[in-house]
Amino acid sequence: MALEAIAAIGGMETLRSALQRLYMTRASAYRDALKSFIEGY
Known part of the structure; x- marks a missing residue:
């Protein structure tokens, strides 16, 4: 759908x-959430 349009x-x-930018954004968000969880714990 949208991905095919972008690729075309x-x-x-x-x-x-x-996709790489999306992955990096998700990875940094996950790391921040994990770090805040550890600090809160």
Whole structure:
């Protein structure tokens, strides 16, 4: 759907960079949540 449109418009490089950015954002958010949980504990 949207991913196919992004891939068709910008090519696989744009799709890969978008997925990589999403992964990094989720990883940092997860790390921050874990750190706050440890501090709260």
